[in-house]
Amino acid sequence: MRPDEIPPGSLALLILRTLARGQPMHGFEIANAIHTLSQDVLQVEEGSLYPALQRMLLKGWIVGEWGATAENRRARYYRLTAAGRRQLAAERAQFDRVMGAIVRVLEAV
Amino acid sequence: MSWLGEQVRRAGMLIRRNRWRQELEEEMQLHAELRGNTKKFGNELQLRERSQDMWGWRWLESLGQDIRHGLRLLARTPTATALALISLTLGIGANTALFSLTDAVLLRSLPVAHPEQLAQLYNRSPLARRSSPVFTNPMWEQIRDRQRAFTDIFAWSAQQFNLNEGGVEERVSAAYASGAYFTTLGITPERGRLFGPQDDYRGCPQVADISDALWRSQYAASPAALGSVLNLSGEPFTIIGVVPAEFYGMEPGTRFEVTVPLCTQARSVENMLDDREAWWLNIAGRLAPGGTLASAQAQLRALGPTMMAATVPPDYNANEKQNYLARVVSLEPGGNGLSNLRRRYDLPLQVLLGVAALVLLVACANLAGLMLARAAARRQEIAVRLSLGASRVRLIRQLLTESLLLAVGGGGLGAVFAAWACRSVQSFLSSNAAAVHLDLSLDGRMLAFVIGLTLLTALLTGLAPALRATRVSLAAGARQETAPARAGSRWVVGVQLAISLLLLTGAGMFLRSFVNLAGVPKGFDPVHVFLVNLSQFANRPTDAALAAGHARNLAFLQALPGVESASESFIVPGSGLQWDNTLTTGSGKTAIPDAYLNAISPGYFSTLRTPLLSGRAFRDGDRAGAEPVMILNETAARQLFPQGHALGGTVHQPSNSMEATPSRVVGIVADAKYTTLRAADPPAGYYPLAQLPHQFTPTAYELRSVLPETALTSEVRGAFARNAPDASFTTGTLENRLAGSLKPERLLAWLSALFGGLALLLSAIGLYGAAAYEANRRRREFGIRMALGARPATILTLAVRELAAVLSVGATAGMLAAWLSARSLQATLGQLLFELAPTDLVNLTSAAVVLAGIALLAALIPAHRAARADPMLALREE
Numbered sequence: 001m002r003p004d005e006i007p008p009g010s011l012a013l014l015i016l017r018t019l020a021r022g023q024p025m026h027g028f029e030i031a032n033a034i035h036t037l038s039q040d041v042l043q044v045e046e047g048s049l050y051p052a053l054q055r056m057l058l059k060g061w062i063v064g065e066w067g068a069t070a071e072n073r074r075a076r077y078y079r080l081t082a083a084g085r086r087q088l089a090a091e092r093a094q095f096d097r098v099m100g101a102i103v104r105v106l107e108a109v
Numbered sequence: 110m111s112w113l114g115e116q117v118r119r120a121g122m123l124i125r126r127n128r129w130r131q132e133l134e135e136e137m138q139l140h141a142e143l144r145g146n147t148k149k150f151g152n153e154l155q156l157r158e159r160s161q162d163m164w165g166w167r168w169l170e171s172l173g174q175d176i177r178h179g180l181r182l183l184a185r186t187p188t189a190t191a192l193a194l195i196s197l198t199l200g201i202g203a204n205t206a207l208f209s210l211t212d213a214v215l216l217r218s219l220p221v222a223h224p225e226q227l228a229q230l231y232n233r234s235p236l237a238r239r240s241s242p243v244f245t246n247p248m249w250e251q252i253r254d255r256q257r258a259f260t261d262i263f264a265w266s267a268q269q270f271n272l273n274e275g276g277v278e279e280r281v282s283a284a285y286a287s288g289a290y291f292t293t294l295g296i297t298p299e300r301g302r303l304f305g306p307q308d309d310y311r312g313c314p315q316v317a318d319i320s321d322a323l324w325r326s327q328y329a330a331s332p333a334a335l336g337s338v339l340n341l342s343g344e345p346f347t348i349i350g351v352v353p354a355e356f357y358g359m360e361p362g363t364r365f366e367v368t369v370p371l372c373t374q375a376r377s378v379e380n381m382l383d384d385r386e387a388w389w390l391n392i393a394g395r396l397a398p399g400g401t402l403a404s405a406q407a408q409l410r411a412l413g414p415t416m417m418a419a420t421v422p423p424d425y426n427a428n429e430k431q432n433y434l435a436r437v438v439s440l441e442p443g444g445n446g447l448s449n450l451r452r453r454y455d456l457p458l459q460v461l462l463g464v465a466a467l468v469l470l471v472a473c474a475n476l477a478g479l480m481l482a483r484a485a486a487r488r489q490e491i492a493v494r495l496s497l498g499a500s501r502v503r504l505i506r507q508l509l510t511e512s513l514l515l516a517v518g519g520g521g522l523g524a525v526f527a528a529w530a531c532r533s534v535q536s537f538l539s540s541n542a543a544a545v546h547l548d549l550s551l552d553g554r555m556l557a558f559v560i561g562l563t564l565l566t567a568l569l570t571g572l573a574p575a576l577r578a579t580r581v582s583l584a585a586g587a588r589q590e591t592a593p594a595r596a597g598s599r600w601v602v603g604v605q606l607a608i609s610l611l612l613l614t615g616a617g618m619f620l621r622s623f624v625n626l627a628g629v630p631k632g633f634d635p636v637h638v639f640l641v642n643l644s645q646f647a648n649r650p651t652d653a654a655l656a657a658g659h660a661r662n663l664a665f666l667q668a669l670p671g672v673e674s675a676s677e678s679f680i681v682p683g684s685g686l687q688w689d690n691t692l693t694t695g696s697g698k699t700a701i702p703d704a705y706l707n708a709i710s711p712g713y714f715s716t717l718r719t720p721l722l723s724g725r726a727f728r729d730g731d732r733a734g735a736e737p738v739m740i741l742n743e744t745a746a747r748q749l750f751p752q753g754h755a756l757g758g759t760v761h762q763p764s765n766s767m768e769a770t771p772s773r774v775v776g777i778v779a780d781a782k783y784t785t786l787r788a789a790d791p792p793a794g795y796y797p798l799a800q801l802p803h804q805f806t807p808t809a810y811e812l813r814s815v816l817p818e819t820a821l822t823s824e825v826r827g828a829f830a831r832n833a834p835d836a837s838f839t840t841g842t843l844e845n846r847l848a849g850s851l852k853p854e855r856l857l858a859w860l861s862a863l864f865g866g867l868a869l870l871l872s873a874i875g876l877y878g879a880a881a882y883e884a885n886r887r888r889r890e891f892g893i894r895m896a897l898g899a900r901p902a903t904i905l906t907l908a909v910r911e912l913a914a915v916l917s918v919g920a921t922a923g924m925l926a927a928w929l930s931a932r933s934l935q936a937t938l939g940q941l942l943f944e945l946a947p948t949d950l951v952n953l954t955s956a957a958v959v960l961a962g963i964a965l966l967a968a969l970i971p972a973h974r975a976a977r978a979d980p981m982l983a984l985r986e987e
Contacts (some may be wrong), residue, residue: 026139046141050140054164060111075136
């Protein structure tokens, strides 16, 4: 089955949430984590992931630090900043509000 | 806060963009490998670019593209680009240089605390046309002690001191200043201390503050300079402090290298502190906070009568006393200082600033013409890009970038050119006697001016062509050029021609006026006249010793090999010195209220080659004790003796109490210039030096010799070293001295000629470009016509007809503009011109003829080439 695209606008929320678990991750790990956590439904493509990461770096929500992977490859590990945590809370609240509203509309008789 | 942080990070991304790009590439590479999927996913480059777009520097990248594209296009037409750059460099550079000079000479305030609070005192006698800025020391003391209009007030007088003790003088600009000078202006010392009110009293010790420049040049900026003794015209002064470099003194253009307290003037050769007839002090004060010029002036006026009554010179006659008492004190804003330079160059600089602005306009028109032609040549490219979906704004930006590139290049080079030009003009303004120091550094104002000028140029030259070029209907794009586009470029050429004619007329006017002035009959022959100016001896000889010394000097100068004749005189023509008095006939019947006088030695007229019309010149027998004699010039003789019996008549100076008996007129000489070449020859009288009291010490020796100046200089130096080693002197030629007095006129003439020529060249280039473009555009048409039998002459006519119309319209407009501006500026121009009317028709017509000739030539060359072309080549091309 072909994995689903991520709804526009929610990628940042997913990345923030993934990083909020505390573990610094590099790009591939983030994509992988989202894929796994969504039970193989959501697939993040590089074409969306890296522009989003660059933008979040610029906004100061995340910071990147270069480190080594288990296989001793150089990789940039991202983690949340305080601003990122605040952003997550804000986006989460907004997402819940919108999602609840959509669900209510869909379930109306 | 977060916005600011974001901007900082954004800037960081720009600065280290290569590292960012590399890191992004590296992590995306890793991602692809870890994904373990070898299949290429999309366009990698595009992927990366999308990530980089997040940095928000896309606009800068596209600006970079525009710039690179523009540079490539400009490089493709190197000649046109070079021409455009040169014309812009000269245009912007000339404007910058002139603005910088005008700013330094006319506009800038003194570099002191709150210059706007300063006011300068003037006084005006009921006889004078203008107020005078100088006062006597007794007047100054009255004002200082009685005034309440200022919180602080000070007096100063610019001087020249000689640093050498004997031999060739080393003169420095200096000033006597009253005690409150530095404190009022708020100047703090760079080293040591600046003298204050406590240092300025009768009998004060001789102390001096020196300029930063003198401290560096003479003392190598050593702290040991403080406390050392400086010899100023033979008097020892102790250096107590250094004036900071940014404060040059009260007179823009001059830097006071040495400033000494006013009271020390008592020790110089002529003590003027109690002299009620020596007008030598300038006075300025700082208005009380909230005080106005008007209220301060009212207070000073009220003070006037008491002050005048207390200081009236005792030997004035009733009439003179009355005039003296009626003098009125007035105030003027003093924040810009008092500048001799400003007085002389105010008008010329304003005129030149206007001229330079017009030249820039011509340069801009040239550039606009070039951009128009460029845009027309790229019609197809533009149409294609428009039809491929490029936005019009984007294309206009691209075209504007090109003219901006040219303007920035021209602006940058112009600033360099301006710096050079400013230095040249400054050294032109300087003379041996007085170096001109102007603060011409590139300050914020200057920078803003250059940048503003550059942007304005870019807009003027780029916007109209860009707007026009992109207003292409897509369908018609690749086809024929529209008529309005051609009309536009013709209009540009017409304006250029009109402005050029205006500038040429001005240049002709100032050049001719200068030639008139330089060639005006002077009444003497300045060529090959060498001057030696003697200053006072350091060791105050007695009158008799002084006279003997002068005679000895004259004797050994006259004996120098190569010297035809030598003389001495109290005043040298054109030196600016002036001695005038009322002359009457012995009977007192007729009088000349204001005759110019001089005291001379017997050889004076033969050395200067002033023709003796009748009677005799002075001879050695005309000495003290013999009958007092004098020589009149033609005008004075005619005015005093209308019947024509001047020879043998007697003349005297009624106000001169030292003149015991009237002098007998023994000769009549031709009229000659006295103070300036501009003024008409005044009525003049000459006395023999030997019959006058000692205060008429000769100041100059005139030597007539065909030897070159350098050879004569070293001869004179050697002679003084052998015969009078303690004498201080300067040397020069009368010709140079006179040329120096014509500097404003010369500057105006040469610069306006330069600008006029430049404008003419620029418009010739513009016209040539238009003609070449026109000939090229109609190549095919001409080919067909020639193939059908048209003669070359017909083609020539066809090719230049339109441009000839443009030329005649432009020239007519230019002549009209020149005549109208001459009419409206008649009063101003009249002050600048000599023996030439601003509306002189010969001038106007010759300028028009020159312009038409050059313009026709520029238009004919390409047309001629078109007419000579092989018709078959033109036809085969398409």
